[in-house]
Amino acid sequence: MPRFALITGASSGIGLALAEALARRGQALILVARQRDALDSAACELSQRFGVEVLFRVCDLSEPLQISGLLHELEQSGRQIELLVNNAGVGTSGAFIDQDWSREQELLELNVLALARLCHGIGAMMERTGGGRILNVASMASLLPGPWMSSYYASKAFVLHFSEGLREELKGRGIKVSVLCPGPTRTAFYRNADMRLGKLDDGKRVMTPEEVAFLAVKALRRAPAMIIPGWRNRLFACGVRLLPRWVMRKLAGRINRLALAS
Known part of the structure; x- marks a missing residue:
């Protein structure tokens, strides 16, 4: 039985690009997202193009009961997960107290609690089967506070610090943990968060999902603590450390x- 990489948020954007980059290297996949049609299409295409086994599971990760069902199914199936990619996430924009609370709660459930729950459940499975790797997708937003996207920036700060802490805890158990911090990427994220990149989207400052995925998968061979794709993003990260908060x-x-006004 092949060893699988499980990728959340795998129906589009960075998640789908990561799935393609891994499939290109012969990795069997389990794709997880809410959109059945998109998952079915992606699974068929990747399997045909790269000759790897690609399964998919429809799961709304903002619903704790659905996560429990997914973890139970993985336990019962006996399929071995060698790589967990926690990519699923959403953003909201605007003044926090003006937002519909249900959207803010969904953000926290998906970006924070679902990620932690999958690390807990699948991490335990990895330990029992000899180890594995975890890649949590944060953002450059994790490095600083972000007014008018306060919940999103804070949720990604959780992902960054949680991943670094987990890395130290699990390195003696055969599990390597890395965190991916992409900068602005040309996906549906900004449209879904009611934002526009505007002048930032000049073709140079904004990376494609495929570029991010290629650099992330390449870096995974070394399993560094943090992966920041692109020299502009790495330069920005240095600036964040040097400038006053x-x-x-x-x-x-x-x-x-x-971005809200554009």
């Missing part, structure tokens, strides 16, 4: 407000 807070707030 109040400056970064003001800058992020200005950029986010402009």
Whole structure:
């Protein structure tokens, strides 16, 4: 039986690009998302193009009971997960107290609780079967506070710090943990969050999902603690460390407000 990589949010964007990059290297896949038609199409295409086994499971990861069902099915199936990619996530934009609370709650359930739950459940399975790797997808937003996207930035800060802590806890158990921090990427994320990239989307500052996935999968061979794809993003990360937090807070707030207004 093949060893699988399980990827959440795998029906589009970075998740789908990661699935393709892994399939290209002969990796069997389990794709997880909410959209059945998109998952079915992606699974068929990847299997035919690369000759690997590709399964899919429809699961709304913002619903705890559906996560429990997914974990139970994985336990019962006996399929071995050698790589968990926690990519699923959503964003909201605008002043926090003006948002519909149900959207904010969904963000926290998906970006924070679902990711932690899958790390807990699948991490335990990995330990029992000899180890594995976990790649959690955060964002450059994890490095600073983000006014007008406060919940999203905070949720990605959780992913970053949680992943680094988990890395230390699990390295003696045969499980390697890395966190991916992409910058602005040309996906449906901004449209779904009611934002536009505007002047940032000049073809140079914004990477494609395929570029992010290629660099991430390439870096996974070394299993570093943090993967920041693209030299512009790495330069920005250095700037965040050097500049006062109040400056970064003001800058992020200005950029986010402009994206709302564009």
